[in-house]
Every structure is written in C-alpha cells, then in structure tokens.
Amino acid sequence: MSDPNPAGATLVDIYRRMTLIKQNDERFRALIKAGKIVAPYYSPRGQEAIPAAISVLLTNDDYICTIYRNVHDLLAKGVPMRELWAEYAGKVTGTCKGKGGPMHITHPASGVMVTTGIVGSSLPIANGLALAAQLRGESRVAVAYFGDGASNIGAFHESLNLAAVWKLPVIFVCQNNGYGEHTRYDIATSAARVSDRAASYQMPGVTVDGNDPCAVYAAARVAIERARAGGGPTLLEAMTFRFHGHVFGDADVYMRPGEKEAAMKKDPVPAFRARLIAEGHAGESDLAAIESAIHGQIDEAVEFALQSAVPDLHELTQDVLSAAGEGA
Amino acid sequence: MSNPAKSTMNTIQAVNLALDEALRLDLGVIVLGEDVADEQAGGIVGCTKGLSAKYGARVRSTPISEQAIIGAAIGAAIVGMRPVAEIMLMNFTTVAMDMIVNHAAKLRFMSGGQTHVPLTIRTMTGAGFGTGGQHADYLEAWFAHTAGMKVVAPSCPADAYGLLLSCIFDEDPCLFIENMPTYWNPGPAPEPGARIPLGKAHIVRPGNDVTLISYSRMVGECIRVAEKLAGENIHAEVIDLRTISPFDAECILTSVARTRRAVIVHEAVKPFGVGAEIAAQIHDALFGQLAARVERVGANFSAVPFSKVLETAFVPGPAQIEAAVRRTLGQSP
Secondary structure, three states, X not given: OOOOOOOHHHXXXXXXXXXXXXXXXXXXXXXXXXXXXXXXXXXXXXXXXXXXXXXXXXXXXXXXXEEOOOHHHHHHHOOOHHHHHHHHOOOOOOOOXXXXXXXXXXXXXXXXXXXXXXXXXXXXXXXXHHHHHHHHOOOOOEEEEEEHHHHHOHHHHHHXXXXXXXXXXXXXXXXXXXXXXOEEHHHHOOOOOHHHHHHHHOOOEEEEEOOOHHHHHHHHHHHHHHHHOOOOOEEEEXXXXXXXXXXXXXXXXXXXXXXXXXXXXXXXXXXXXXXXXXXXXXOHHHHHHHHHHHHXXXXXXXXXXXXXXXXXXXXXXXXXXXXXXXXX | OOOOOOOEEOHHHHHHHHHHHHHHHOOOEEEEEOOOOHHHOOOOOOOOOOHHHHHHHHEEEOOOOHHHHHHHHHHHHHOOOEEEEEEEEHHHHHHHHHHHHHHHOOHHHHOOOOOOOOOEEEEEEOOOOXXXXXXXXXXXXXXXXXXXXXXXOXXXXXXXXXXXXXXXXXXXXXXXXXXXXXXXXXXXXXXXXXXXXXXXXXXXXXXXXXXXXXXXXXXXXXXXXXXXXXXXXXXXXXXXXXXEEOOOHHHHHHHHHHHOOEEEEEEEEOOOOHHHHHHHHHHHHHOOOOOOOOEEEEEOOOOOOOOHHHHHHHOOOHHHHHHHHHHHOOOOO
C-alpha cells in the first residue's frame, strides 16, 4: 500500500471495480425504466473512478458512510451484488431486509455502516466510527463520502472542526460533480474549491481529477496512511460529473448547453480501459474477460432480486426497538 | 430508599455516580459534551465533575457543535460503544434533530437490525430560572413521537441514578431528561448499582379515588396535591412514569380502571403533548368505565416567558392540578 503508483494488478482491480459500477448502473437504469424495479435512483455514472481507486486502499475493517448516490461507493467497497439488488427491489433478501431501501444501505461485513439520505449527514457519523477506532487503538479508518452541495451545510463544518481537534482517523471525500440537486456549484458555494475549506480547519485539503483513478489513488493513499498513523483527517475533493442528473429521470434543463456532452467525452471508464492497455498493464482479452464475468454476475444478482420474496408484514414491528423493548 | 438512616444526595451527585459506575463497568462507555471534562469544570452544574480525571480521554469536552456531538456518538455506538452524549439544554437538541431523529432513532429499522444505536443523550431543562424562551422547554413529545427512541425523565435523585444506568446499558437510543431547577434538591441516596427498569412506571403514592400520572418535576407537585387532598379524605394515586416512551400502559390502565378518574400532568405545553397520547389510550381501553373525562394539565401554549410573574403562571402548579382533580370528582374548583 505504500507504493505511490499502484501496481498493475491494483490498476486492474480498480478497473474491475469501475466496470462493476458502470455495468450495474446501466442495469439499474434499464430495469427501472422497464418498470421491473420501482425505486428512486441516483445514478453514479461518471463518478466510478473515485470510490474504485479509494476502495483498493481500504479493507473490510475500514468503515465508510455514504449518501443517496451510493451504488458506486457500495460496490467498490464490496457490498455483494445479490443483496444490493434485492434491497433496491425491496426484497427480504436485501442487505436490510428491504426496510432501508436505496438510500439506506447498511452492510457491516464490508464496512458500510451508514448510508444516509440527508445531505451532509455522512460526515458526523464517520467521525464517530473514527473515534471508536481511535479510542480502541485500532488502525481502522473511516471514509465519509458526500457531494459538493454538502459542503454548504452545517454538519460539514462541525464535522471537519471536530475531526481536526481530535485528530480523528477519517477521510472526508467530496465527490464534486458540479451540482447540488439542480444548482450549479458556483451559484451556491463561496469557495473556489471545496478543498479550500480544509484550511479553516487546519487539515490538508487536496483537489484531484476524479476521472483519473491514479490521481485519486495517490491522494487517497497519503490521506489514509496519515489517518492510520494518527496524523488526523484530510479533505479530499475529486472533480467529477454525474451523467444522469440528480435523480434518474432528470431532464437536465438546468445545465448549460453542451456541458454534459463535454463531460461525457471524458468518461473515466473507457479512458482508463484504453490507458491500461496502452501502458501494458492488461490486454484487451483480460479486460474483456472481467467485463463479461461481471455481466454474468449481474444477470444472476438481478434474477436473485426479482425472484426473492417481499418482506413479511410482521417486519413493520421488528427492529423498531431492541427485542426487549418491542411490544413494551 | 425507605431506610431513614441512609444518606441523601442530590440529582447532580446521582447522575455523577451513575456515570462513574458505567465508566468503571464498561470500557465502551464514553462521555461527550460541552464542558464535561474537568478542565472545563466538569459541566456547568458539575454533573461530570471528576470523571475525566478518572477516565481520561473517555470523558471529553466537545466544541459547541450539537450535530457533531450526536453524530460522533452515533458512529461510536453502531460499532459497539456506549456513548453518553450531553446536550447541555433540551432546546439545543433542536440543533441536532437530524442526527437524533433521522439517524439514531431509525438506523436499527433501516438497517434491518444489522446495526443499532446504544446511545444515551443526557439533557436538562425546566422553567424557573428566568432563562426565557430558548433554554427551558420540555420537548419530550417530539422524541416520544419518533419511533425507535426511548424517552426517560427521572423525578428524584435515586431514580436519576437507576434510570441513567439502565439507559446507558440499554440497546436503544435513550433521551434522558434532567430537570434543572430541582437538581440541588436532596433525596434518598440510591443503593449502589441499583438499576431501575425502563418502561416501568412507579406508583409513588397509592390511592383509590383518582389517578395522577406524571413525570419529572411535576411528580413532586402531584405528591403535594395528593397530600393536601388526603386531608379531605380524597385519596389520589400518583404514578411516576419514569419512562415516557414506551410508557407503562399496564400500570396506568390498571390504576385508572380502579379509580375511574385520571389527570395527566406535565410541564410541557398541553396541546399535542404526552398527556394527549395517554388520555387517548385511556379512552381506548376504558371508555364507558370512566367516571369523568380524562383531564390534562400542562404549560401555557407559548414560549417560556421571562418576567417572573409570567414564568410562574406559564408552568402548571398545584392549583391547576388540584382544580383538575376536583373536576374529575364533579367538584367546582
């Protein structure tokens, strides 16, 4: 992990995760459009490189908190496709028995502790995960994913300050896709860069090209190693773009003409694929095999989700309070 | 508690003792909040005095950042710690409502039971100090209205000790409400380690004519009224809920089935309050058996006022409680 430039196998692993995200996203959109799955959907297409590059630096013991736009973060961190699809489909076999849904995926086995639908709320809780690790003398780190819009909410500022004061092992990862809901970054945000705000909290702030997995990897590696070594938090901003608007079905009417088309020309997935081949890290057939294997796994996951049972109605009264408290 | 030879203590000491006990018993217990460490005087009234000296970094003062305090406590709780987060005043919980209501209360359900939040939020409140509209509200109904939380409000030092220990070692997020004006009132000292179960009410004074249902500071007011009425051969049963949510419906309904009269008393404003829910449940279960409609006594529906004369009139007191009891008995006040 101390290699500043990821080895070939790591690069291929990053590509595998990016492909996993891209293909799953394509399938989610197709199934929602076809009416096979009814769920609010916040496509992460275009943002694949960020969690893919960060997650190869994390283990299952490391925690993440993410947000409503989450499929990329979850798949990159290792949430199994079957359970993820089943949760999106509202089935009892889902990660959360169908009770959390797309905006509230939890999967502790892969370190996914909280997925929140509230802008900015991944940060304060990530601090608590990091605090537990710090108090227990563990080497775990916590990653809080959020968007550029979240940098304008109070929870962001409270969290950065507290993490800096307590030197918590946390990495705040802003996936700056240029828009908070329908409002363009510069209309809503006083700072030229989100990472500029790190200076106010006396922590390192870095902005990288979120389309470049190697740039994300290099910055994340420094941040994660610093956190593990007790050096405290980092604010890492990765510049990116969401190809399918705020929520699936978004007509993008608030975007400037040509903006999305220009961003899509910089699609990180095919670009990274070409780079792996050009630099000799993988052959065309190696990558095609990865893509094909994932395709098959998604077929299987979708089938599993669609065939699974819906939750029993008794679930309405389960998990509200602890078993001792239920019915009290 | 009935041993007259036993020493007394106040609620500040009782809370301190419970925290000390919890910190000693379980390394996962941590205390977070504004000014809680000894360098900051162990809290503005001294509830956490001496604890950081004893337990070090497990007792730590925070910035004035309520969202960050509760968020940190939630994160630590879902990975198995037992944080006690202090939100200095109940009105300041409003700053952290997203963390409390959207996250602490719901993570167990939304995760399908994979995670849960054994978090205790201590907070104090209560009118009487001239602090006006943003430092003295009773907001328990807001939290009782949220599925996934427990809401607890002790009425005396020994209960504060036993209930706080139960909250800390409970598996659900608990809001623990301390009454500020009565912090310094002495009461019988608790038995060391004596936990009081959550969800169970306490009949503090038995009686057969009318049931007074209350919690927190108003329990004392109900006892005073009951003592006075006993002189007229009116015997009021006084129930201290101890836990507001989930409340002990069995205890209430058993009592009211016998007395056929109920008065619910709280310091919170009356409309949409805890009293409304309890009254509804009494009607659901006992409609037709009641000798009088259920009475509710609560504060005036306004902000807590500053001027002493207004503040005193805002809070319900013995006169209102007594009048309500007399209405249930068909007596004009």
